[in-house]
Amino acid sequence: MPPFGTGDTLDKEFWTTATASFAKENNVDLQIEIVPWEKYEEKYLTGISSGNGPDVGYMYNEMIYDYVNMGALEPLDRMITDAERDNFYYLNHGVMTGKQYGLPIVVGNARVLYYNKDILDAKGVQVPKTWEEFRTAAKTLTDGDKYGYVMPWGDQASRALNIGFFPYLWQAGGEIISSDGKSVAFNSEAGIKALKFINDMKNVDKSMPDSVTSMNHDDADQYFLSGKSAFIMEGTSFASQIEKQGIKWGFITSLTDQAAGTFIATDMLILTKSSKNKELAYKLMLHMLKGDTMTEFHKMASFPPIAKDEEFHDNPLFKSLYENDKSAFRTLPVARMTSKIYDYLLKNIQLVMIGQSTPEKALKDTEAYANSLLNE
Template identity: 50%
Template sequence: MKRTLKKAVSALLCVTMVSALAVGCGSSGKKSSGGDDKESLEVWMPPLSENQDDKEIWNKILEPFEKEHNVKVNVEIIPWGNYEEKYLTGVTSGEGPDVGYMYMEMLGDFIDMGAVESLDDYLTDEEKDNYLYLDNGKIDGKQYCLPMIVGNAIVMCYNKDILATNGITEVPDNCSWDQFIDICKQVKVGADGSSEVYPLVQRWGNPSMSTLNASFYPYLWQSGGSIFNEEGTALAIDSEAGKKAVQFLYDLRFTHNILPDVVTSLTNDDCISYFCEGKTAFVEMESSSTVQFDEANVNWGFITSLTNQEKGTFVASDSLVLMSNAKNKDLAYSLIQYMLDGESMTEYHQSARFAPVAKDEEYHDNPAFKSVYEEDGEQLHTLSPAKGASKIGDTLYKNLQLMIMGEMKPEEVISESVSYADTILNE
């Protein structure tokens, strides 16, 4: 998802508040306000719709459920800027939701706190057959969540006019790292044949670690690596795959001079502007942002992933979870079922355009990327949930930023990031 900020959950705060979770009475199962006898359910969601009218959309979708179950569903839309902190405060005070929306980076901490319920005893065989991405919600062998938003894949976009002006007729679908470097080195001028142009820009001036999803993790996966080990007990970039990925990024900047100095200050919006204005031949971009390329009349194309040992790129996978503090867990799970029903999701995804998460849902995402989800599924990777994943990712991002600025070497990035991760994972 397009997030402007994802702050890390403080591990110290988690430790000091875990005891509160055990004694928190919870807000779930309250009677609704207004003096009637209806039970109420609390749902916490982020803003995802194009017009930021998620609450209105969900209120409409959930009306039949409320009538059928004689329940009031209160949907609270929480801004991205304090999303994890809001959950931490709510859960530890016993005032959290019954049904929550969580992204992968935050799941590990809340599972570790015992705040999220396993869904293995709730899932039906029919649901297992219908849902497309159940494996994304399995953590430590348990089904802790059901994916609700899977999409917004990072793809490698290119300006066809710039490449043609520089004598490049195609970007092969199986474009290797070496081929990509060769193509980038051929880019000298803009589409008009004279203006200055960059081969590739990246968003290393972003205030958040979402840059890793576009400009580091794909290289790691393309090298056959993973972010954490299988047990989730160690940052796994101190491997041959990790070393290749960090070195490739370093070489793009300092060996081949493909990444310009300006990338140290560029944000995601800056990269979009550079591409729309014809100032860069390539940009790694979320699929949802490419609508701006069309609006700017850019003659553009994309490949899903570069190729090294294999192909691989990032896809968001955010899920609905049943909170352990929910008083009426059966009713809360029924709400999850209703929200993920094909009819509900088809209606919701008309305003929040993402790919279907189940077989009974219609496709409403950009048709240009339909093949990415239907044919390139093996290339799409989600983030790995682990204890302290946000803090570890933030530190890795800062170290890579320093490398891009010329202040750290690849081996230092790896050793310092792994060392820091060990202190968090072994607390």
């Protein structure tokens, strides 16, 4: 499992407590491991390749396809009941190659553009709606040691793309992967426009601090929470941290250029093929996902419900977001080798941010690498 609390220890304590009754009832010794986001995919690949993977694991959608191709995951179709199908909201996101490989655990956490109301009001800046309005606002709000926008361009996990590049690519009218899954689509007019927009905000307008190239997600979050940045893009779960700081805040679902578009998570619990007791492991998955467990989980990590047996406990400000702004939500495409492609793309964009590459070169180089993988 990855960490969702304020640290790995909190998550381990939560899941140990949440599964204690299951362990006792079934007389099993459950070992729970929390793996930092930066090492998550590497840990998975090493574990499963060596035969030391988990019985039950957490995978984000872009990971699953490659493990299905490896034959490492167990289809759940024979175990899932009609009642369970009726209860879960997002089962379709766990279907790969016509089979059910995942049960939803986190679907939501839409990335939105947060703003500090006091900072905007002090400068008389209106809430932006378009790219150009946002760029102008960020420049206006950059003053001394305070900046318009902060991004985690030092993060080593490709999730940084979910706030740093993909939303802007979609807003420019672009796509990540071609419709047939055989080539990438981001080296396009839209892709170059999106990356140039972000690069110009950092390296031309100076609306971001130079230190963003060494910031991970937590660093960027703390920068905003300390009042040093007017804007940050983060998941809806981040709102609870903002409120703890007493910051007056608002959010923008999506800026627009050619279209609206922002990332929404589709993360699953999976069952590995190597599990020696698959029926018991599947029971554990259901225990982890039942309404009572998810209610407590969502007190630690604010997400919308994944099933009918839980009420909406997320920030009420986001209820209308999830009900009315769904047309802006985009998930990452399901295709081969996407984890490797995204890692390579992130590294090339980071070179742009530190001034050692250009948007055109970064996307062209990544396209060549990615298409070689997709056509192996």
